[in-house]
Amino acid sequence: MLVRTAMSLLARNAQLSVAEQLALESVCSSARRYVARHPLLRTGETAPGVFVIFRGIACRFSALPGGHAQIHAYLLPGDVFGLRAVVDLPMDHSIRAMTPMDVGLIPRESVRALGEQFPGISNGFLRLSQTEAAISRQWLLNVGQRSAFEALAHLFCELFLRFQAAGLAEQNTCALPLTQTDLAEALALSPVHLNRTLMKMRRAGIATLTKGKLSILDPEALRDAARFDPGYLGELPVRLPTVPSESGTSPRPDAFGIHREAARMHR
Amino acid sequence: MLVRTAMSLLARNAQLSVAEQLALESVCSSARRYVARHPLLRTGETAPGVFVIFRGIACRFSALPGGHAQIHAYLLPGDVFGLRAVVDLPMDHSIRAMTPMDVGLIPRESVRALGEQFPGISNGFLRLSQTEAAISRQWLLNVGQRSAFEALAHLFCELFLRFQAAGLAEQNTCALPLTQTDLAEALALSPVHLNRTLMKMRRAGIATLTKGKLSILDPEALRDAARFDPGYLGELPVRLPTVPSESGTSPRPDAFGIHREAARMHR
DNA sequence: CGTAGCCTTGACCGCCCTCAAATTATGTGG
DNA sequence: CCACATAATTTGAGGGCGGTCAAGGCTACG
Numbered sequence: 001m002l003v004r005t006a007m008s009l010l011a012r013n014a015q016l017s018v019a020e021q022l023a024l025e026s027v028c029s030s031a032r033r034y035v036a037r038h039p040l041l042r043t044g045e046t047a048p049g050v051f052v053i054f055r056g057i058a059c060r061f062s063a064l065p066g067g068h069a070q071i072h073a074y075l076l077p078g079d080v081f082g083l084r085a086v087v088d089l090p091m092d093h094s095i096r097a098m099t100p101m102d103v104g105l106i107p108r109e110s111v112r113a114l115g116e117q118f119p120g121i122s123n124g125f126l127r128l129s130q131t132e133a134a135i136s137r138q139w140l141l142n143v144g145q146r147s148a149f150e151a152l153a154h155l156f157c158e159l160f161l162r163f164q165a166a167g168l169a170e171q172n173t174c175a176l177p178l179t180q181t182d183l184a185e186a187l188a189l190s191p192v193h194l195n196r197t198l199m200k201m202r203r204a205g206i207a208t209l210t211k212g213k214l215s216i217l218d219p220e221a222l223r224d225a226a227r228f229d230p231g232y233l234g235e236l237p238v239r240l241p242t243v244p245s246e247s248g249t250s251p252r253p254d255a256f257g258i259h260r261e262a263a264r265m266h267r
Numbered sequence: 268m269l270v271r272t273a274m275s276l277l278a279r280n281a282q283l284s285v286a287e288q289l290a291l292e293s294v295c296s297s298a299r300r301y302v303a304r305h306p307l308l309r310t311g312e313t314a315p316g317v318f319v320i321f322r323g324i325a326c327r328f329s330a331l332p333g334g335h336a337q338i339h340a341y342l343l344p345g346d347v348f349g350l351r352a353v354v355d356l357p358m359d360h361s362i363r364a365m366t367p368m369d370v371g372l373i374p375r376e377s378v379r380a381l382g383e384q385f386p387g388i389s390n391g392f393l394r395l396s397q398t399e400a401a402i403s404r405q406w407l408l409n410v411g412q413r414s415a416f417e418a419l420a421h422l423f424c425e426l427f428l429r430f431q432a433a434g435l436a437e438q439n440t441c442a443l444p445l446t447q448t449d450l451a452e453a454l455a456l457s458p459v460h461l462n463r464t465l466m467k468m469r470r471a472g473i474a475t476l477t478k479g480k481l482s483i484l485d486p487e488a489l490r491d492a493a494r495f496d497p498g499y500l501g502e503l504p505v506r507l508p509t510v511p512s513e514s515g516t517s518p519r520p521d522a523f524g525i526h527r528e529a530a531r532m533h534r
Numbered sequence: 535c536g537t538a539g540c541c542t543t544g545a546c547c548g549c550c551c552t553c554a555a556a557t558t559a560t561g562t563g564g
Numbered sequence: 565c566c567a568c569a570t571a572a573t574t575t576g577a578g579g580g581c582g583g584t585c586a587a588g589g590c591t592a593c594g
Contacts, residue, residue: 148582
């Protein structure tokens, strides 16, 4: 049930055929349930296979001396982790659940076997890997080049679109059950400064994060602050919300359309 | 000739069989030559195939408003770029030559065809992709978590080991024909501050960068400053140089063993 | 209803940025 | 080989973004 929807998300992101999706489903274990903060994979170990997220949020992170951590990526329903094991690489980082989770496992032998039978599956995992790499490049820009405000705006744009693509967003809100410390660790900011930045964004009427719910009040301002261009996320069938106040009245080009054009001024 | 040595590097990093390596070589174009600073791939375009570096250094980067840039990765001989095209993804960043280069091209149709014939080739590219991802995670730590001094030390460790693995390092030196501005753009520092950091490292007798040559004077101090653990680079048949003064006399544990332990003090 | 975690705000500090200028490579034409 | 132009390196002075330390308020949950 949840398995099917998550596998459909995976299939879309990996551009799998129906046959390939079904083949993966047939070797995917039923859901294992984990509690929040449960460690899923630890630095140094080799994953037993590819995990598929059915429900909940996880993160990749590096533990740092002093109890701090750097979060490298958030993993949402439909995302996978453990790909390194398919190519015999141990984990260079760790993964933990940030919320209660349901996770499926595709044993790495099955992945390899299916990869030989269905080249599209191998390509699909490469595609997922490449899209994650593109996201991580944006995170490097978040940490190295953007101000705290811009970085937070960019992160909100990314997460909202990814939640929306996973069918987990309302009109202009989505559940984002992360603490401010979690967000701070993603943006390499102190919790204190992340709080100040969040307050600033709230007072500006751009976006709020309350009780684990992200609300985008002024999508255009958010996108402008982040200079957000969604092209790097792949061709998601979603877009940032239109302005709620005057929703649907003025037929002007939407955010996604604008960036679609800008993203391919090539060729 | 240079083609063979570069393809051997690629084959090792991707863990290709001899047959797979030969198959790739057979569809790889002879070397194209580029001058320094030549743009190889631009944001938005789709690469014609997978490029293999025979000679020279390139970088992935994002151009930023204001003429600045963030470098995401350095690409050395034996490295590839253009993998995104194999899975029909346009470039989310750009790539340019940093030195004169010789580059081979494997058309993306050939890559896909060989991927179906040789599953090991698909796996190999996934492996390369995963190793690049691990490197980029360390870069996020460089920019977000490490001081300028620590980050520069870590970058030097990474580059030296990768040059060494490519057969491009002497005992404790290697050619590193990058300007201080190039390094600054990799570490998200200003050129001014990178210079100060470099001077500090030089005056501490740890490492110097002069006339395009990196010299590691005190490998232990460098490794300690960076808290460097080479595991993430894959199983390279190399290591940081031993202390020149007392080389090879004392059989004590090497860096790899030490930091393996330290890296997992969490949970 | 108490305790613990999370959020919020204030005060102060430091790493790194910006601006500016001097000095040293690098390269180019005569 | 030299004169000149350009780029790269080096050093100084001053400022700001974000860190750290600290304290108080809010919320959740046993």
